[in-house]
Amino acid sequence: MGLTANLPRLKPASGELLHLDLMRFVASAGIVFHHSHEFFVPAGRNPFTVREQTAGLALFVDLFFVISGFVIAYIYSERMHSLRDYGVFLQRRAARLVPLHWLTLLASIAVWSLFVRLHCAGEHTPSFRPKCIAETALLVHSFLFCGRPFNGVTWSLSAEMVMYIAFPLFAFVGAKSARLLIGLALVCLPTAVALAAYQNEWNWLSASWIDLPPVARAVPSFAFGAALFYNRERVRELPASGSLLAAATAGLLAAMIFGLPQLITLLLVYAVAIAATGADLKCRAPSAFVRRFAPLGQLTYSVYMWHLIFILILINAFGEKFLHGNLFAAAMAAAVCYIGILAVSYFSFFFIETPARRWLDGVTLFKPALTNAIPL
Numbered sequence: 001m002g003l004t005a006n007l008p009r010l011k012p013a014s015g016e017l018l019h020l021d022l023m024r025f026v027a028s029a030g031i032v033f034h035h036s037h038e039f040f041v042p043a044g045r046n047p048f049t050v051r052e053q054t055a056g057l058a059l060f061v062d063l064f065f066v067i068s069g070f071v072i073a074y075i076y077s078e079r080m081h082s083l084r085d086y087g088v089f090l091q092r093r094a095a096r097l098v099p100l101h102w103l104t105l106l107a108s109i110a111v112w113s114l115f116v117r118l119h120c121a122g123e124h125t126p127s128f129r130p131k132c133i134a135e136t137a138l139l140v141h142s143f144l145f146c147g148r149p150f151n152g153v154t155w156s157l158s159a160e161m162v163m164y165i166a167f168p169l170f171a172f173v174g175a176k177s178a179r180l181l182i183g184l185a186l187v188c189l190p191t192a193v194a195l196a197a198y199q200n201e202w203n204w205l206s207a208s209w210i211d212l213p214p215v216a217r218a219v220p221s222f223a224f225g226a227a228l229f230y231n232r233e234r235v236r237e238l239p240a241s242g243s244l245l246a247a248a249t250a251g252l253l254a255a256m257i258f259g260l261p262q263l264i265t266l267l268l269v270y271a272v273a274i275a276a277t278g279a280d281l282k283c284r285a286p287s288a289f290v291r292r293f294a295p296l297g298q299l300t301y302s303v304y305m306w307h308l309i310f311i312l313i314l315i316n317a318f319g320e321k322f323l324h325g326n327l328f329a330a331a332m333a334a335a336v337c338y339i340g341i342l343a344v345s346y347f348s349f350f351f352i353e354t355p356a357r358r359w360l361d362g363v364t365l366f367k368p369a370l371t372n373a374i375p376l
Contacts, residue, residue: 008350010295017074018286019245019279020067021297023272026249027060027067028303030256031153032341034058036311039330056256056265058210061156062221064300066273068160069170069225077171077229086168087365093164095360097139097157097301100353104305105137108150111309120317126150142214151308159218170223174230181230185223192220193263209262224270228277241278242287248272302345302353310341 012021034057080086112126126132127147135141136149142158149155174181195216196207209217228235238244252268254260279286286294314337 010298010346012295013298017071017280018290018294019242019276020071021294022290023063023245023249023276023297024067024300025293025296025303027063028300028307030057030060030253031304032307032311032338034060035308036315036334036337039315039334053259054257055208055210056260056262059256059262059265059269062209062217062266063269063273064156065160065163065218065221066225066228066270067276068163069222070228070273070277071225072164072167073171073174073226073229076167077174080168080171089167090164091363091365092357092361093161095357096353097161099356099360100301100305100348101139101154101157102137103348103352104151104309105133105154107309109133111312112150115317124148126152151305153304153308155214156218159214160222162215163218163222167226170226174226178227178230181223182227185220185227188223189220192216196263206261207263209266221269225273228274232277232281235274235278236281238274238278241275241282245272245275245279248275299342299345299349302348303341306344306348307341310337310344314340 012018034054037054076089080089108126109128112128116125126149129147132141132147132149135144135146136151136154139154139158139161141149142155142162170181170184173184192212193207193209196209196212199211200207248268248271252265252272255265255268314333318333
């Protein structure tokens with residue numbers, strides 16, 4: 001008790017978007033499970049078959065994109081009136097993402113270097129080419145591909161930065177016509193769906209959404225999230241949004257675990273996002289459950305960035321080599337892994353990310369014109 005009493009407590013960035021905060025954490029937990037659950041596959045069952053069946057869990061990243069589009073529009077739609085404002089916006093987005101990205105990139109390089117030295121590296125070893133590392137560091141590897149990147153989840157950060165750069169376009173369209181922006185999102189979605197089906201020889205039911213190029217995958221979801229904000233009056237009128245959120249989340253988890261077609265699962269992702277934004281826009285007091293667990297949403301980015309390194313060491317390297325087949329030992333190793341991810345994410349958020357972001361926000365590259373923004 002004495003050791004933890006002085007530790008900072010997690011608090012939501014604001015009291016306005018608690019349902020979205022909670023869903024961000026649920027999405028990050030789903031991604032962690034997605035990258036580790038083959039470890040629990042019983043002996044004799046092909047883990048690759050299990051991973052293929054539950055590939056829909058990867059669509060939690062698309063929920064991130066939708067939430068990001070909504071929250072960025074929520075914060076900045078009325079605060080970007082000049083190129084200087086745009087520069088400050090990009091500076092703050094980079095300050096939020098880049099410090100932890102670079103730290104986990106260095107940690108991933110160190111871990112893989114040790115594996116190579118110990119001759120433990122396999123076919124999934126990232127590229128050590130300086131060009132590939134530089135592209136990853138600069139977050140341009142979602143469209144300049146030269147090899148397998150370190151900390152592979154960073155493809156989504158690269159795509160996210162493209163969305164930030166393009167945000168003034170979404171804001172301009174949304175400000176002119178909320179219906180036009182939702183129309184734009186609805187045009188982007190079937191276009192990306194058609195591309196996914198084309199890659200699978202027009203087999204719609206087997207089309208793999210997660211195999212789309214990163215930016216093509218991010219655009220429809222980010223645009224849809226921004227459109228939810230600009231159409232917020234209609235979203236606010238959604239009846240029983242809290243109950244719909246619970247039902248949509250349960251349906252989404254079932255679709256992901258039992259292998260429903262990814263395009264159907266994607267629609268459930270959007271249904272969850274609509275229900276969560278509707279619940280937050282109603283301005284009613286959220287349930288005790290939401291209030292209690294929504295602060296965990298602050299750890300979303302940390303969990304997302306650190307989890308592959310922990311899984312790589314504690315599950316892929318140590319667990320599968322020494323513990324696979326022993327269910328109790330496997331469960332203990334997984335528990336240590338998940339607790340370690342949460343613990344490091346907590347300290348990362350408070351003692352690395354937050355100080356780094358505040359310091360970088362204070363660097364006067366542009367005249368600070370945006371204040372009191374909610375960190376995403």
